[in-house]
Amino acid sequence: MKKMEGRIVQGIGGFYYVKTEHGIVECRARGKFRKDNITPLVGDVVEIQMVSDKEGYILNIAPRKNQxxxxxxxxxxxxxxxxxxxxxxxxxxxxxxxxxxxxxxxxxxxxxxxxxxxxxxxxxxxxxxxxxxxxxxxxxxxxxxxxxxxxxxxxxxxxxxxxxxxxxxxxxxxxxxxxxxxxxxxxxxxxxxxxxxxxxxxxxxxxxxxxxxxxxTPGFTALTLDIEKEELKYYFKEFLDLQRECKFSSCLHVNEPGCSIIKAVEDKVIDKNRYISYLAILKELREKEKRRY
The missing domain is CATH 3.40.50.300 (P-loop containing nucleotide triphosphate hydrolases)
Structure with missing residues (x-):
């Protein structure tokens, strides 16, 4: 039977439903994935081997751009x-x-x-x-x-x-x-x-x-951030240009002297609630770092 490419649109109980140009194909994953501790995910682009018109198995998973x-x-x-x-x-x-x-x-x-x-x-x-x-x-x-x-x-x-x-x-x-x-x-x-x-x-x-x-998707409220505390400031877009003016390049915008972000919050250039969010997430990352060491 022929091989074709598709995308996993659903996975239930070890079966993966792959959308192809010829319709949905019910697939199982080859044993090599279990051996290599790889689990196919919804959204994966895969190569499948057909075993009948509507059934097949997953041969390969294309590299993921994110997961x-x-x-x-x-x-x-x-x-x-x-x-x-x-x-x-x-x-x-x-x-x-x-x-x-x-x-x-x-x-x-x-x-x-x-x-x-x-x-x-x-x-x-x-x-x-x-x-x-x-x-x-x-x-x-x-x-x-x-x-x-x-x-x-x-x-x-x-x-x-x-x-x-x-x-x-x-x-x-x-x-x-x-x-x-x-x-x-x-x-x-x-x-x-x-x-x-x-x-x-x-x-x-x-x-x-x-x-x-x-x-x-289900709730999505149990979040784990896999970044270092020093990286967080780069994910607040409104900080990016202003933080170049901080006195210290390592400034975390908490209580350092000459902090341009704290001044921007005081001047209402940066939304206060966004800054409160930043401090709360930073605190969480710091606590996570302490537990790690």
Whole structure:
């Protein structure tokens, strides 16, 4: 039987479903991957050997341009970082941490502020404007009223994207709004806990009619940043030009004399909440470093 190339769109119980030009092929991985401790991931570009019209096995995995442990995906272009403006309350530090996590994995972050139909103020407009001024793509959406969905679709076109964010922010509802033939199970928000139930069972790469792929992923709140504390400042875009003016090149922008970032926060050139996020993430990296030694 012939060989062909495709992309893993779903993996369940040791079976990998590979999208090829001839349709979906159910595959198992060859024993050599287990021997070499390599696990095929959703998003992998693979070479497969056909054993029947709809079955085959994975021969080779192409080199990955990036890989995340949670969610377990490979070769993604961008992360749509989804937070609700309310219910659950928006956690700015977690949002900024997800941006750093994306960029440190060579994945472009796009910020999506959802549930704007529930907001009682225009706070979401200020947030979207802030992140756009910093240099990120940002969009405000409502899966209920469909506001912002067309703009979001323009960002998804011809890209491989995944939706990330805490449970209950409306990730599945957004995907359902993007394309009519996608019906992902959505969970009811627990009024008591104000925290969504995990409703997504496995990671799946969904083909979009207008071009590209999107993944729906579980919670994505247990984040591990694999960077050194000295690197963090380079993942805050608004710091990049200003920090060249710091008195010390090793400045971590905490309490060093002659720090241009602290002055910029005081002068309201840099958003105070972004700086608070930076300090919180830096503290976490410092604690992680202490545990390592």
């Amino acid at each position: 995340l442990i949670r969610p377990p995906v490979a070769n993604v272009d961008q992360a749509i970082i989804v937070f609700a403006i309310t219910k659950p309350e928006l956690n700015r530090t977690l949002l900024d941490k997800m941006i750093v996590l994306s960029e440190s994995n060579n994945i472009k972050p796009i910020i999506c502020i959802n549930k704007i139909d529930l907001g009682e103020s225009d706070e979401y407009l200020k947030l979207v404007d802030l992140y756009r001024r910093i240099g990120y793509k940002a969009v405000a959406t409502s899966a209920v009223t469909k506001v912002g969905i067309e703009e979001l679709k323009s960002y998804l076109k011809d890209k491989t994207s995944f939706l990330a964010g805490p449970s209950g922010v409306g990730k599945s509802s957004i995907i359902n709004s993007i394309q009519s033939n996608i019906t992902l199970k959505t969970g009811e928000l627990s009024e008591k806990l104000l925290r969504g139930r995990h409703t997504t069972r496995s990671v799946e790469l969904i083909s979009l009619d207008f071009g590209g792929f999107v993944l729906d």
